[in-house]
Amino acid sequence: MKKTLSALAGILLLLVSCKKDDTPVPTPDPVPTIASISPSSGPKSTVVTITGTDFGTNTGVLKVYFNGVQGTVQTATGSTITATVPTAAGTGAVKVEKNGTQVTGPVFTYQGVGYVSTFAGGSGGYADGTGLAAQFNLPSGIVKDASGNFFVCDRDNHKIRKITASGVVTTFAGSTVGFQDGTGAAAKFNQPYCITIDASGNLYVGDRINHAIRKITAAGVVTTLAGNGTAGNTNGTGAAASFNEPLGLAADASGNIFVADYINGLIRKVTPAGVVTTFQNPGSTYIFGIAVDAANNLYTTEYSNHRIVKYTSAGVATVIAGTAGTAGAADGTGAAATFRFPAGITVDANGNLYIADAYNNKIRKITSAGVVTTMAGSSGNADGTGAAAGFDAPLAICGDFANNAVFICDFGNSRIRKLLIAD
DSSP states (O other): OHHHHHHHHHHHHHHHHTSOOOSOOOOOOOOOEEEEEESSEEOTTOEEEEEEEOOOSOGGGEEEEETTEEOEEEEEOSSEEEEEOOTTOOSEEEEEEETTEEEEEEEEEEOOTTEEEEEEOOSSSOBOEEGGGOBOSSEEEEEEOTTSOEEEEEGGGTEEEEEOTTOEEEEEEOOSBSOBOEEGGGOBBSSEEEEEEOTTSOEEEEETTTTEEEEEOTTOEEEEEEEOSSOOOOOEEGGGOOOSOEEEEEEOTTSOEEEEETTTTEEEEEOTTOEEEEEEOOOSSOEEEEEEOTTOOEEEEETTTTEEEEEOTTOOEEEEEOOTTOBOOOOEEGGGOOBSSEEEEEEOTTSOEEEEEGGGTEEEEEOTTOEEEEEEOOBSOOOEEGGGSOBSOEEEEEEEGGGTEEEEEETTTTEEEEEEOOO
């Protein structure tokens, strides 16, 4: 009997020792999911909102990656994360990591060096509006003012258009084709082709078929600075002077306007008082684009010679890149590089040049040492990075260097494009 009771006690003890632990088992941390990201494209420092589930609110356990490059998490709720895009992220999937567990979401398109987007203009025509809702008809000249507005020569609409920094397009001056001074729509142009701006905010337009240089004040008052509606190559003051299709303009710090007098093959100088002289006669070539740097050096594109030339303020010429008469698309230094009908040109504070290489449908960069590279472009109209971006005869270019960009008149596509030149 004692043995039986002892055996029963042992069994009870064993049952008690095998009883399940009453300590609660922790609930597994749910794996987050990603439903969407907005915006789905942008440059560095863009704040992206990621929506999904089970993110939690503790930013300390969350990480966000853009194409494998870690961004900065700003805020988190159960269903949203905001994160900042890092420099040089590249294009690729967005990933969220929570406590070491990583999930993959949609692709973010990084707008870095060489990225081309459409700033304004959808299809050819004439319409004021914002961004793609606006229309141009073969835009050929562009300049930026100190307030961040852009002014565009809308060639075949015979108008000067204004674009705000946010892409709102309005008509600043011009109406139907003609040759008439006046304010706003009372003024008339005949294929306004190129445009520049002086330190006081006055605009100057190369009015191509009127063979004249027109001045536009900030209030939209249009007058004729030089030229008279008749083609010629006479030096003189105001209407006594003549040009033959002015296609490029640039203003120096003193308010002098330098003119690429295309058919005449001359570089002309116009003082603020309208006195016209010949600055340089490069010989038998067509001068198209023109730019002036802070030291009053002049840079020109020789359209038919396929090269870029620099002139000192004394008129001493140096070939920067390209070889006379040799067309091509090769990158390289100096004469080793080739262009195909280079048109627009602009220069930054470090002496780098940016060229609208019209027939190559490319935007080229030339360093102060003469090294030529291709930043973007191929044939077409697509937005994208580098060769994935398409142009159709880019004719004019202006700098927005404070924002690491240049803006381009994409002539054949009737659009204004933006190219990022640095992160």
